[in-house]
Amino acid sequence: MNMLFIIGLGPGNPDQLTPEAQTALAGVTDLVGYGPYVARVQAGPDVVRHGSDNRVELDRARHALEMACAGRRVAVVSGGDAGVFGMASAVFEAVKQGPPEWRALDIRVIPGVSAVLAAAARIGAPLGGDFCVMSLSDNLKPWPVVCERLRHAAQAGFVIALYNPRSHARPDQLGEAFDLLRTELPGDVPVAFARAIGRADERLLLTTLAQARGEDADMSTLVLIGTPLTHRIARPDGSAWLYTSRRVPA
Amino acid sequence: MNMLFIIGLGPGNPDQLTPEAQTALAGVTDLVGYGPYVARVQAGPDVVRHGSDNRVELDRARHALEMACAGRRVAVVSGGDAGVFGMASAVFEAVKQGPPEWRALDIRVIPGVSAVLAAAARIGAPLGGDFCVMSLSDNLKPWPVVCERLRHAAQAGFVIALYNPRSHARPDQLGEAFDLLRTELPGDVPVAFARAIGRADERLLLTTLAQARGEDADMSTLVLIGTPLTHRIARPDGSAWLYTSRRVPA
Structure with missing residues (x-):
């Protein structure tokens, strides 16, 4: 049976690529994906x-499916996990809309x-408690939906992880998101800007919701917004850890 | 400097354990954790x-920290990722409450x-769209908080992933959760019961919110509840895939 792999490459450090992914990658004839991820393999x-x-996820997915149907051994690759704002959803969307033979492929994520x-x-x-993972981009969903989701997440008490917090085309939305969250959460809630973690250009900034600024993020940053149950532990060297309590008081 | 590792062992399949975790495990003198995970290493x-x-996460965390301070090379292990309803939060909670020397440890998650x-x-x-990850257990948080979070998650349009959906001590809460969600979401929203994925006793059941029953889960099951944007793709062999659209219409 013709196969198609959809593979999460992990954060960037080769030590965080699973043996399962490595084995799958070793057998492929074609790699499909966003340029920097394809180049990383x-x-x-x-x-x-x-x-x-x-910006061409669906075209890319169709191309991969066509090649797989023609008998090539294709891997569609994403950074991190392909199911979390990666290529997996685009591939299955293409399958849903595509010819019947694509549904017969052995697709392995x-x-x-x-x-x-x-x-x-x-x-x-x-992430010690309940949490949510959102893309802040309004490329694929209306900005009012993003805002409504942020509001629900804060009211629910979820730690909020934001992918795609900022880009050249969307310089101001993260600042707006912080403004919205400041109306829902105390200002001393911890916020982390985690840039390119596991790569050579890694950078970590810990601050609070009151102090957080949109400009502290770029396209490679993951923004984590805590809850009133997220605590800071100061260390002797001046650095700190954050953790969220598993316990929620009545 | 004395070190402590907190390591996520992955879902159970050794092929899904990262080389980074494997290298860290190769150097330890002591393994600490829930019995079945410690046995797996x-x-x-x-x-x-x-x-x-x-049930003794904090005691276990303190024991690990004490041994690390005494110069042992200790790894605290969890299944999956230690930061997601695993041991990481308990270790940092113990550090926060513990003696100053614990803050000087080189703790690597x-x-x-x-x-x-x-x-x-x-x-x-x-998980193609925004999603949340919750523990359904009320061991550490009041049940009304769990219900309120489910309601916010459904109203936000998050795909909902439920850890700890059911146990012998809590046989009925998952059914109550489905009842609550049926008041917020259409009955044809897809629901998946994913049991022990990646292990020999893996079992997958795809159904709908209208049909979902608490009895379909056990302690080893991860329950995923979709949204109106979660689609089912029927395959020629009778199986199916689910995906959630990345696009949210206005």
Whole structure:
């Protein structure tokens, strides 16, 4: 049966790529995905790399499905986990809309360490309670929906992890999100800006909701907003850990 | 400097344990955690295994911190990712309450593939949109808080991933949760019961919110509740994939 792999490459550090993903990647003829992720994969000279821009997920997914149906061994790759704002949803959306033979493919999604898990681990245990994971981008959903979701998340007491917090085209939305959250949560709630965790250009900033500024994030940053049950532990060297209590008082 | 590792072992399949975790485990003298997870680690005969019951997280964390301060090389282990309803939060809570020397430890949290990511990958791409991850247990938080969070999550349009959906001591709460969600969401919203994904006794059931029953879950099940944007793709062999659309209409 023709196969298609959808593979999460992890945060960037090769030590965080699972053996399962590595084994799958070792057998492919074609790599499909956003250029920088395709470039990151260690593969032999015969493997064809189909890197593309990050706005063409559905086209890219269809191309991968066509090649898989033609008998190529294709891996669609994403950073982190492909199911979390990666390529997995686009591939299945293409399958749903596509010809019947795509449904007969053996499609295997190989999970990876997502950016939110890597960032949380670097910070301490900020996801210790219930949490939500959102994309702040309004490319695929209306901005009022984003705001409504932030409000529900804060009222629910979820720790909030934000993907795609800021881009050149959306410089102000993260600041607006902080303004909205400041109306729902105390100002001393911890906020973390975790940039490129696990890569050479990693940078971590811990602050509070009162102090948090949109400008502290870029496209490679994961923003974590705590709850009143998220605590800061100061360390002797001046650094700190954050953790969220598992216990919620009555 | 004395060190302490907190390590996520992944869902159970050794192929899903990262090289980073494997390297860290290779250097330890002591393993601390819930018995079945401690037993799962491949380690030499000199490694001391401190397996314990699953209700004593804080005691277990303190024991690990004490041993680390005494110069032992200790790993606290959890299934999946230690930051997601695993041991990481308990360790930092113990640090916060403990003696100053615990804050000077070099504590390294090694992320893992969490159960929710493994289950989602097995199902297709159910986490394609925004989502939340909750523990349904009321051992550490009041049941009304759980219900309020479910309501916010449904109203926000989050896919909902439920850890600890059911136990012998809490046989009826998952059914109550489904009843509550049926008042907020259409009955045809997809629901998945993903049991022990990645292990030999794996079992997957796809159904709808209207049909979902608490009895379909046990302690090893991860329950995923979709949204009106979660779609089912029927396959020629009778199985199906679920995915959640990345696009939210206005």
